[in-house]
Amino acid sequence: MNTWSTQYTFTPFALSTTDSLPDLAMINLSDWGMVTLVGPDSKSYLQGQLTCDVVSLSADKSTVAGHCDAKGKLRTIMRVFHYQNGYGLVQRQSVMASQLPELKKYAVFSKTEITQSSAIILGLTGTQAQTTIDSHFNGDADVRHNDTATAIKVDNARWLIITTAEQADSVITNLAPTATLTTTELWNLYDIKAAQPRIDNTTELEFIPQAVNLQAVDGISFKKGCYTGQETVARAKYRGINKRAMYIVTGAATQCPQAGDALERSVGENWRKGGTVICGYHYADDQAIALVVLPNDLDDDSQFRFATTPDALWHKLDLPYDLNAE
Known part of the structure; x- marks a missing residue:
């Protein structure tokens, strides 16, 4: 049972190998969380921490990125986007306790405030997902905002919806009242079929980014400046050590x-x-x-x-x- 929802219940969706995916589903992504960075140094700070090029990330786009240790092993994989007055980083809840302190480790030297958000994260999936987003969010960007939520495009059949506990029920009512309401397993299936990498606490610090195909989903910039673990990542590309x-x-x-x-x-x-x-x-x-x-x-x-x-x-x-x- 979702503690924030007073109106809706999300239940597992039984799916066989011959079944079609729902045309429109709203997924409670309670096993995902978000970190926010706010402050004038947030961009430069993330640039020195993540595998992606944060400097070139425009406000209408999102990107996948990795956060590594000094040896180039992944602490987490996240989706990065402009959010409110800073950045939002969506990643697995299971790594928060160990990864977030590492992300904050050098922030004392920068003007950025790093916080684990209490936002509610939902997934909108299916062949009707794009049309639904277009009907409720202005513009054609991959990151869109309205008065109650932020929508981030993941692929042609998926969007992340970021909202508050107070607004979550009304967001579902207004955005997708006829959608199938289900649990995170359906999102997992989409991730698997898209071969979208992730890191949980059971796989933290086990793999370099290329071992989970992060370069294949545009999660690594080989042209940006230094970041934590860059030497290993570059060596894996140019010397074939992976x-x-x-x-x-x-x-x-x-x-x-x-x-x-x-x-x-x-x-x-x-x-x-x-x-x-x-x-x-x-x-x-x-x-x-x-x-x-x-x-x-x-x-x-x-x-x-x-x-x-x-x-x-x-x-x-x-x-x-x-x-x-x-």
Whole structure:
């Protein structure tokens, strides 16, 4: 039950592999949170912390970005956009307790106030999502504002909606009163099909950005100045030190793969650890799909399994983007 909602209830949406996605769904993204930065030094401060080029980010766009440690390992992946008088950073709630203090670590030397927001984050998805946004927000930008909410375009079928606890019910009533109201699992499915990387607390500080395809979703600028972890990220690009990538895999399953779970791969007649789950989705007909970080030199016909269900073999699916594109 959502503590902020007095009018609406969000329930899991049972979906089999043969079902179509809802034409319009409103998703309670309670496992996502937002950090805000306000102050004259916010832009330059983020420029020195994140993998994206914050300086060139216009007010009508958003971008994916990573925040790394000094060794280039990801603390989090976030969506960055101009918000109110500063910036909004949407990321997984599970990393907040460990990542936010690191983001704040050097802020004492800059004029920026970094705060975990109490905003409500909703997702609007489906073939009718764009039309719905166009009907309630002026303009054609990828980041739009009205009196009650901010809308951020994720892709052609998805928008993030940022609002307050006081306004959330009325936003749903006005924006999408006939939408299917559901929980974060549907958003996870969209992320998996789009091969959109994320970091949870179970995978924090495990991967460099290229190991989860951050460069393929325009989350890394190789032309900006220095930022935390840049040396490792640049070396992975120019010296080819990265040996992993994130893939979509699917197979039979009785439960949903969880972030941090280990996937085994076949090596001849033997099995060994092959990769780490980033995000999973379990269908109602006992099939599942997941994002998994694997070695990037595996054969296309490689087989995979979870040790808990050794008879259920999994295989890779095609990615929606080219990992080798410049």
